[in-house]
Amino acid sequence: MFKTVLLLGHVRGIRIELHVSWLIIFTLFLVGMSAGLQQQYPDWPLSTAVLAALATALTFFASIVAHELGHSLVAIRRGIPVRAITLFIFGGVAQMSRDSDRPDDEFWIAIAGPLVSFSLAAGFGVLSLLTAGWHEALHVALTWLAFINLVVAVFNLIPGFPLDGGRVFRALVWKATGDARKGMDAAVMGGRVVAYALFAVALLNILVLGNWVGGLWITLIAWFLLNMAEGQGRAFDMRERLGSVRARDLASGDIPRVTAEQTLSRWVSEQVLPSGERACLVGEPRRPLGLVSLSDARAVPQDQWEITPVSQVMTPLEALVTVKPDTPAHEVLHLMTERNLNQVPVMDDGRVSGWIDRHRLMRTLELHMEVGR
Numbered sequence: 584m585f586k587t588v589l590l591l592g593h594v595r596g597i598r599i600e601l602h603v604s605w606l607i608i609f610t611l612f613l614v615g616m617s618a619g620l621q622q623q624y625p626d627w628p629l630s631t632a633v634l635a636a637l638a639t640a641l642t643f644f645a646s647i648v649a650h651e652l653g654h655s656l657v658a659i660r661r662g663i664p665v666r667a668i669t670l671f672i673f674g675g676v677a678q679m680s681r682d683s684d685r686p687d688d689e690f691w692i693a694i695a696g697p698l699v700s701f702s703l704a705a706g707f708g709v710l711s712l713l714t715a716g717w718h719e720a721l722h723v724a725l726t727w728l729a730f731i732n733l734v735v736a737v738f739n740l741i742p743g744f745p746l747d748g749g750r751v752f753r754a755l756v757w758k759a760t761g762d763a764r765k766g767m768d769a770a771v772m773g774g775r776v777v778a779y780a781l782f783a784v785a786l787l788n789i790l791v792l793g794n795w796v797g798g799l800w801i802t803l804i805a806w807f808l809l810n811m812a813e814g815q816g817r818a819f820d821m822r823e824r825l826g827s828v829r830a831r832d833l834a835s836g837d838i839p840r841v842t843a844e845q846t847l848s849r850w851v852s853e854q855v856l857p858s859g860e861r862a863c864l865v866g867e868p869r870r871p872l873g874l875v876s877l878s879d880a881r882a883v884p885q886d887q888w889e890i891t892p893v894s895q896v897m898t899p900l901e902a903l904v905t906v907k908p909d910t911p912a913h914e915v916l917h918l919m920t921e922r923n924l925n926q927v928p929v930m931d932d933g934r935v936s937g938w939i940d941r942h943r944l945m946r947t948l949e950l951h952m953e954v955g956r
């Protein structure tokens with residue numbers, strides 16, 4: 584299978600990942616900048632231009648990671664775990680495990696990124712001044728890095744979702760009104776205004792300036808921002824409406840199970856096919872051993888099914904994704920979507936107390952949304 588995300592490493596337990604789309608922007612940037620430098624400084628040898636562009640691109644990329652680490656480290660200090668920082672075609676994103684509960688947290692987490700970018704801009708600015716008469720290529724690269732970090736900081740402070748400024752705006756409205764809902768609505772509205780303004784800029788570029796490439800690129804960014812803003816608004820709605828629904832309300836007490844010694848062939852023909860349950864707990868709910876699913880079985884050639892016990896292909900308990908009875912519904916849903924899970928056992932004190940199946944979950948959530956509780 585083609586992997587779309589490359590792992591670069593860990594910082595304080597946070598995965599630093601690169602989405603393949605980022606390679607496109609990196610290549611475009613490298614080629615564009617090398618060509619630009621060659622044109623502007625025709626006396627530079629090609630190697631100097633390419634090397635300067637490469638060093639600048641890599642440092643810029645490190646600056647974006649630093650910006651996201653700014654958000655992440657403040658989030659962690661405020662008790663919100665961060666799973667990963669992913670760099671992709673439009674920049675970087677820190678994946679936090681949940682939304683802030685307090686406007687102060689939201690404010691400081693959001694502002695930390697732009698503050699890091701402003702500091703980097705200032706630092707590169709000073710270095711650029713220091714190297715001015717000494718090394719031309721280094722000076723040019725540092726000046727550019729100072730400028731681009733300033734652009735990143737300022738652009739991100741535009742007050743609309745999903746930009747950092749949108750989150751700052753949300754926190755301020757939330758704090759002023761004491762109402763999380765009003766903060767969210769303001770930030771989503773801000774996001775729409777930003778996106779439509781960008782659409783207008785894009786149109787201007789295409790129709791008036793004849794700049795097709797720039798115009799299409801801005802359209803793409805505007806479209807992306809609009810989608811993200813609307814998406815965050817919807818996610819908030821859902822969290823609010825499902826606020827009191829917990830994993831235990833979504834789980835069925837009817838836990839499909841199979842003994843560890845059962846063969847794949849009997850499990851499939853006697854349980855999966857008649858019941859329609861694609862996965863099953865292995866062992867007793869009081870002493871679960873793992874979970875076996877149809878995809879585990881399919882990984883084994885069918886002529887081996889007669890002699891392969893389910894325990895041999897199951898996901899063992901320690902590797903299993905489980906939830907607690909009081910895990911909020913929106914977290915369960917997020918987990919299942921993100922990890923592409925069809926079922927999640929509810930674990931209570933080492934024993935399985937319930938079973939959440941994706942189809943049942945969707946039906947139950949719809950009902951909860953419909954009755955509003």
Ligand SMILES: [Zn+2]
Nearest residue numbers: 696697739747
């Ligand atoms: Zn940011």
